Amino acid sequence: MNLLFVASECAPFVKTGGLADVIGAVSKSLATTGVNVRVLIPAYPAVAALVATGKTVMTFDDLFGGRARIVAAQAEGLDMLLLDAPHLYDRAGNIYLGPDGKDWHDNDLRFAALSFAAAQIGLNGLGGWVPDVINAHDWQAGLVPAYLRQDGRPAPPVVMTIHNISFQGVFDGTRLSALGLNADQFTQQGVEYYGKISFLKAGIALSQKITTVSPSYAAELLTPDFGMGLDGLLRERQLDLHGILNGIDLDVWDPETDASIVATYSATKLAGKTKNRAELEARFGLTKSDGPLFCVISRLTSQKGLDMLLDCLPDLLAEGGRLALLGTGEPYLERAFIDASNRYSGTVGTIIGYDEGLSHLMQAGSDAILIPSRFEPCGLTQLYGLRYGTLPVVARTGGLADTVIDANEAALLADCATGIQFAPINGLMFGHAISRTCALFAKPKIWTAMMRRAMRHPVGWDLSAAAYLDVYKSALAP
CATH class of the missing domain: 3.40.50.2000 (Glycogen Phosphorylase B;)
Known part of the structure; x- marks a missing residue:
């Protein structure tokens, strides 16, 4: 043909x-x-x-x-x-x-x-x-x-x-x-x-x-x-x-061969992820912490639900989380996230713009990626997250619902969870999903099993x- x-x-x-x-x-x-x-x-x-x-x-x-x-x-x-x-x-x-x-x-x-x-x-x-x-x-x-x-x-x-x-x-x-x-x-x-x-x-x-x-x-x-x-x-x-x-292109997005990250790793050998986290912290001016490092790699628009993240940010930080954000878009959201990085220096880092290599490092160095889209035809960043063991926290809509298996009790018992979903799509439920993510991260055995499962999930073409x-x-x- x-x-x-x-x-x-x-x-x-x-x-x-x-x-x-x-x-x-x-x-x-x-x-x-x-x-x-x-x-x-x-x-x-x-x-x-x-x-x-x-x-x-x-x-x-x-x-x-x-x-x-x-x-x-x-x-x-x-x-x-x-x-x-x-x-x-x-x-x-x-x-x-x-x-x-x-x-x-x-x-x-x-x-x-x-x-x-x-x-x-x-x-x-x-x-x-x-x-x-x-x-x-x-x-x-x-x-x-x-x-x-x-x-x-x-x-x-x-x-x-x-x-x-x-x-x-x-x-x-x-x-x-x-x-x-x-x-x-x-x-x-x-x-x-x-x-x-x-x-x-x-x-x-x-x-x-x-x-x-x-x-x-x-x-x-x-x-x-x-x-x-x-x-x-x-x-x-x-x-x-x-x-x-x-x-996604499995040759371009491969944590075992990716030249854009500081240490390669795999589902069976996860140690390299720690080195990438350290580099990511340095790039965004974040202090070290025992809590999860969340990332956002996105257009900054209301469609992507990032206004809800601003509302949830104080609770995310209170639970020990940190945030690294890379994106560009609506001016009021750009200003708001820059202000947040100034207000919460050391726990929130913002880079306005887009950098392909940095986006790879963020997938490799973060623990979870936030995608609270109000609608999402498919989305690719959650697929990159799965591939890199960076668990997606997603709204239950469109392709996000089709690609991420929520870590509810049934999925955890069946050993099939690969991330966290939330619905209805509002700030209250998004905040609840962030809290669930922090609670799961505090259980290393469960979190590591989810990481390995996510990295083995088929995301190719x-x-x-x-x-x-x-x-x-x-x-x-x-």
């Missing part, structure tokens, strides 16, 4: 969040099953060196305002297709946001171009390589099936993957012509969404199959509380909706890649 992935980012080349990790990892995993995967992303400045060494395989005289080309290159075990359109992508800084912190004014054109280029690959192929299936990821690739349908020629089926439905790519309805879409596309069955254009809605409505990143999130999306205005459409398409759990392959085959079925 020839498979074209279409996404706005892909690790390790361009990354702003978990989407990039998933695109890079699942592509490699599918390749091991015999699928010929090529990944199409925009040619941002971060991939300039790759563009310079690649081969031009398609050209556009005018792609939404300028000349463009697709460059094929191989790197990091991936077959990459880079959409080189300097007028759209040659910009410093965040790939989605301008210097003012707001969306680039022409994001509709930037990602319509990505979808249009993918459609041209689907219709015309590349030097004899023609995709059997196109997998479009998130709103940035949502117009792929619209451009295919508009062309009218036989085209490969499209599978639309929703990584986070809260980002829908909604633009003014007057932009239809600028996006190269015909008036007959502006319907409830097409790209129209309450008088506007929604890229994600178009992808859901027009694709042959739809996937999302965990079974629980797939069920949640059918409800008004989680579907964010698209639940009705998803209920209509629910027979075509499949929840497939994310995995094997099962999920097979599930994706089944969806692709069903999309091809007559």
Whole structure:
């Protein structure tokens, strides 16, 4: 099978969040099953060196305002297709946001171009390589099936993957012509969404199959509380909706070989974790303690529930815990955690920003990772935590519910607990989960058994890649 992935980012080349990790990892995993995967992303400045060494395989005289080309290159075990359109992508800084912190004014054109280029690959192929299936990821690739349908020629089926439905790519309805879409596309069955254009809605409505990143999130999306205005459409398409759990790249995230940590370790030889804790304490200015060291590696947003952590922080510290936080996001949360690190110097450490190597050290050196998300399609940090024996403390929602086994009495008696869950999702129950974590940490035998169990829990892509392959085959079925 020839498979074209279409996404706005892909690790390790361009990354702003978990989407990039998933695109890079699942592509490699599918390749091991015999699928010929090529990944199409925009040619941002971060991939300039790759563009310079690649081969031009398609050209556009005018792609939404300028000349463009697709460059094929191989790197990091991936077959990459880079959409080189300097007028759209040659910009410093965040790939989605301008210097003012707001969306680039022409994001509709930037990602319509990505979808249009993918459609041209689907219709015309590349030097004899023609995709059997196109997998479009998130709103940035949502117009792929619209451009295919508009062309009218036989085209490969499209599978639309929703990584986070809260980002829908909604633009003014007057932009239809600028996006190269015909008036007959502006319907409830097409790209129209309450008088506007929604890229994600178009992808859901027009694709042959739809996937999302965990079974629980797939069920949640059918409800008004989680579907964010698209639940009705998803209920209509629910027979075509499949929840497939994310995995992680086991080569990149491996405590036995990780070059970003100061001491490697394994489920049978845990001593290295102590050395990583000492380094983490030094990096965050934390004093040593007999209590658990909690970490947060996250976007600082209300979705992630980190306002609740601020409320729970005094009790966390009173129970002997400490906190190391790495993240960036909403300014009021950034200021609040900086203030907390000043107020609780030695027990709370905050670094605003993102550092890939430091995130590995935090997973290796912490005892538990806090993920109190109000909703979470899948989440990857809890999977990294499991892999590194850093027990996840998670809200019972989406993929968090699907990947962490709560240390309740039944699970402890059955020797299957791998973390701590809480529900309902509010500050009171989150605080209770933190207290439970501290109580479990005070019982070294139980805690160590949970660590070893977590590290052996399957978090790779094997099962999920097979599930994706089944969806692709069903999309091809007559």
